[in-house]
Amino acid sequence: MSVSQLRLGVNIDHVATVRNARGGSYPDPVRAAHLAVDAGADGITAHLREDRRHIRDADIAALRASLAVPLNFEMAATDEMVRLAIDTRPHAACLVPEKREERTTEGGLDIVGGRAHLAPRIRALAEAGIRVSLFVEPEPAVMEAARALGAPVVELHTGSYCEAALDGDEAALAHELARIRRAAAHGAGIGLEIHAGHGLTTGSVGPVAALPEILELNIGHALIAEAIFVGLPQAIRDMRAAMDRARTGSAR
Ligand code: PXP
Numbered sequence: 001m002s003v004s005q006l007r008l009g010v011n012i013d014h015v016a017t018v019r020n021a022r023g024g025s026y027p028d029p030v031r032a033a034h035l036a037v038d039a040g041a042d043g044i045t046a047h048l049r050e051d052r053r054h055i056r057d058a059d060i061a062a063l064r065a066s067l068a069v070p071l072n073f074e075m076a077a078t079d080e081m082v083r084l085a086i087d088t089r090p091h092a093a094c095l096v097p098e099k100r101e102e103r104t105t106e107g108g109l110d111i112v113g114g115r116a117h118l119a120p121r122i123r124a125l126a127e128a129g130i131r132v133s134l135f136v137e138p139e140p141a142v143m144e145a146a147r148a149l150g151a152p153v154v155e156l157h158t159g160s161y162c163e164a165a166l167d168g169d170e171a172a173l174a175h176e177l178a179r180i181r182r183a184a185a186h187g188a189g190i191g192l193e194i195h196a197g198h199g200l201t202t203g204s205v206g207p208v209a210a211l212p213e214i215l216e217l218n219i220g221h222a223l224i225a226e227a228i229f230v231g232l233p234q235a236i237r238d239m240r241a242a243m244d245r246a247r248t249g250s251a252r
Pocket of ligand 1 (some may be wrong): 074094196200218219
């Protein structure tokens with residue numbers, strides 16, 4: 001299989017979290033988005049949560065109006081968010097599970113149990129010309145369910161893999177990477193476009209970036225965290241370099 005260019009989507013939610021800590025307008029997530037694009041981001045991701053704890057409606061509108069790269073609108077599958085997405089027309093909508101009490105998106109969507117709830121919302125987004133992606137656990141059966149729902153894209157949840165990497169648990173790491181590899185191969189084989197993300201760092205991104213079926217990674221926390229020390233453009237260049245090294249190595 002030829003190895004195509006791996007896209008980097010930069011998630012800017014944490015910039016909005018810092019802004020909201022003081023209630024003003026600084027730092028501006030839209031400015032961060034433009035800086036990220038200048039540093040090599042192929043797209044920008046922003047999650048408008050039901051409780052608006054970080055990104056706000058006005059951020060989404062400003063991003064949509066000013067970005068020249070694709071905007072990936074992360075959202076819960078609710079009527080309110082579907083309406084907002086259809087009004088905004090981002091390039092893509094990534095449907096995620098959302099619980100008020102969670103700190104971040106903790107698991108993939110239950111697309112088997114949630115089929116009746118998800119199907120009409122996926123259809124409405126697709127009819128508006130928005131590319132729908134489902135944030136899911138990396139399992140072949142889930143790939144089948146995503147395809148049955150008519151979603152063209154899945155984003156594989158890399159959270160368990162990244163936790164194993166942080167714990168230094170080699171057996172769990174190998175197990176989680178094998179799950180991602182199997183799901184990516186199965187999903188691509190049945191025609192899905194495969195993305196991945198959650199928890200990735202420059203230390204853990206390599207083996208995932210090397211999987212040829214994966215076309216896009218969405219990364220936020222590690223980039224904004226590193227930006228504190230080296231600045232956002234450098235953090236993005238470092239991540240890009242780690243991705244490209246792994247990708248090029250896998251093509252040899
Ligand atoms: N992809 C999805 C669907 C997410 O919900 C998140 C977290 O907002 C990410 C990717 C990025 O995860 P992280 O911030 O840990 O890099």
